[in-house]
Amino acid sequence: MSFTPKRFIFLGPQGSGKGTQAKMLADFLNIAHISTGEIFRAAVDQDTILGKRIAAGLASGKLILDDDTNTLVADRLSAVDVQNGFVLDGYPRTLNQATFLEKTSAPQKTILLELSDAEAIKRLMGRMNCSKCGTVFHEFYKRPKTDEACDSCGGDLVKRRDDTEESIAERLRLYHQETEPIIAFYENSGRLVRVDGRPGIAEVHVAVKRALNL
Numbered sequence: 001m002s003f004t005p006k007r008f009i010f011l012g013p014q015g016s017g018k019g020t021q022a023k024m025l026a027d028f029l030n031i032a033h034i035s036t037g038e039i040f041r042a043a044v045d046q047d048t049i050l051g052k053r054i055a056a057g058l059a060s061g062k063l064i065l066d067d068d069t070n071t072l073v074a075d076r077l078s079a080v081d082v083q084n085g086f087v088l089d090g091y092p093r094t095l096n097q098a099t100f101l102e103k104t105s106a107p108q109k110t111i112l113l114e115l116s117d118a119e120a121i122k123r124l125m126g127r128m129n130c131s132k133c134g135t136v137f138h139e140f141y142k143r144p145k146t147d148e149a150c151d152s153c154g155g156d157l158v159k160r161r162d163d164t165e166e167s168i169a170e171r172l173r174l175y176h177q178e179t180e181p182i183i184a185f186y187e188n189s190g191r192l193v194r195v196d197g198r199p200g201i202a203e204v205h206v207a208v209k210r211a212l213n214l
């Protein structure tokens, strides 16, 4: 019997818990969790010509070029720890990237974590970070024991400056615009599964496994 690597993609708006779920699925299957955030940071650390271009792109807040992203992702997917499979999070972000991935390491399933804009805004607006250790809290979902102080180190809790309702709505608008074609792409080839992103982390994890018949 031949061995088939397990390849999955997570799509979902900010606030859907996509990164957390991608990591949990990867841990469960003992395969690599790969996020473009990490790939970009690693490229910037290497300080190559490509790394400098990524750094400039990240600093300007613009999207990284498809060709650069594809190059970095292809490189990452050729690493030894990826031979049993991967869970990708943050990629593909454009149809061009999805087509590229199809030729190199086509995913078996794409999991779309569904969350309404209203719910995503509510989740994102409530986020607070410890200014000392970075621990994330939330005014509805993960309240600190004492208001405005970190449970682990007592540091001040601050809201991210770009977590205003306006900027979140703009990020969601962009998300829909760039993701709709990718959703259609995987749906048309029968590889899209939709999972309700509203329940708690553990429940969503169970639902993801069920949707993938794991």
Ligand SMILES: [Zn+2]
Residues within 6 Å of the ligand: 130, 131, 132, 133, 134, 135, 150, 151, 152, 153, 154, 155
């Ligand atoms: Zn802290």
